[in-house]
Amino acid sequence: MALTIRERRVPRLHISLDLPSCAGAFRYPNPPVAAPAASTSSAAARVGDQQLRSSDLDRVAVLGRGNSATVYKVANRRTSAVYALKVLHGGGGGAAAAEADVLRRADSPHVVRCHSVLPAASGDAALLLELVDGGSLASVVARAGAFPEAALAEVAAQALSGLAYLHARRVVHRDVKPANLLVTTAGEVKIADFGIAKVLAHAGDHCTAYEGTAAYMSPERFDSERHTDPFAADVWSLGVTILELLMGRYPLLPAGQKPTWAALMCAICFGEMTSLPDDAASPELRAFLAACLHKDYTKRASVAHLLAHQFVAGRDVVASKLALRRLVTGA
Incomplete structure (x- = not known):
């Protein structure tokens, strides 16, 4: 179970005690389970040569759940291309932008690729990521x-x-x-x-x-x-x-x-x-x-x-x- 621990002498403390078997760690991938319908937001981002909207994505399966995010396998309705969609909970637009900024600095076969940042349902933000088919x-x-x-x-x-x-x-x-x-x-x-x-x-x-x-x-x-x-x-x-x-x-x-x-x-x-x-x-x-x-x-x-x-x-x-x-x- 992920825990947030605070001590007086530490102004900012965000620590997880997760071990691999603990609940709260991402399990990536998991067997497909029921997922909510894809967001109908009309906002779009460019992926390669394609203008991609959140509404273009079907959520196929839940790949993992954590305290601050859920990762879905998604498919593009028009092209059938598959991605991982990391939805940050609680309106995590700033966190998504910060993570995307780090990933956009990387062009390495050994760093997962971030295609874009998309708005998601309920005001959450989401990262459209490369889908890695073997899991963690x-x-x-x-x-x-x-x-x-x-x-x-x-x-x-x-x-x-x-x-x-x-x-x-x-x-x-x-x-x-x-x-x-x-x-x-x-x-x-x-x-x-x-x-x-x-x-x-x-x-x-x-x-x-x-x-x-x-x-x-x-x-x-x-x-x-x-x-x-x-x-x-x-x-x-x-x-x-x-x-x-x-x-x-x-x-x-x-x-x-x-x-x-x-x-x-x-x-x-x-x-x-x-x-x-x-x-x-x-x-x-x-x-x-x-x-x-x-x-x-x-x-x-x-x-x-x-x-x-x-x-x-x-x-x-x-x-x-x-x-x-x-x-x-x-x-």
């Missing part, structure tokens, strides 16, 4: 279990490529986790959900806003008054994500332990790195995880260093992509 890595691990190393290496390589692209443009994601990494049935990984992403005004700027999913936050982000390197925080979150896919469950708490604020803070800030059996991971994967999960962010590996790491750079690209594709498709 959270849904894949929930269905298929722990990932083999070959597939992990491919996930790491593509997610790092996406982060490298974003970081070069001073965009920090701040909520990297399995639910926010989407994958196609062809084995292409795409970073999604930029709801709390930030564009830094200048190189070397820091983030002090205290937002994100607590289970994937880096140790330094638990101190809201500390100026830290936001790019290093994205690296930590990716490290936790890779470790989770390796183990088949959230890795920083014992299996079955309730993810309370105190439990997560203690585990992340003061706990030892999860011990893996000798046969559970290669030396290269262990070294990669250690480089991502250094508690001192000044000593944590950068995205550039991780892209050159043997676990990523030394992988068999064809075999790794095939392993990931098989997991996604169940082949």
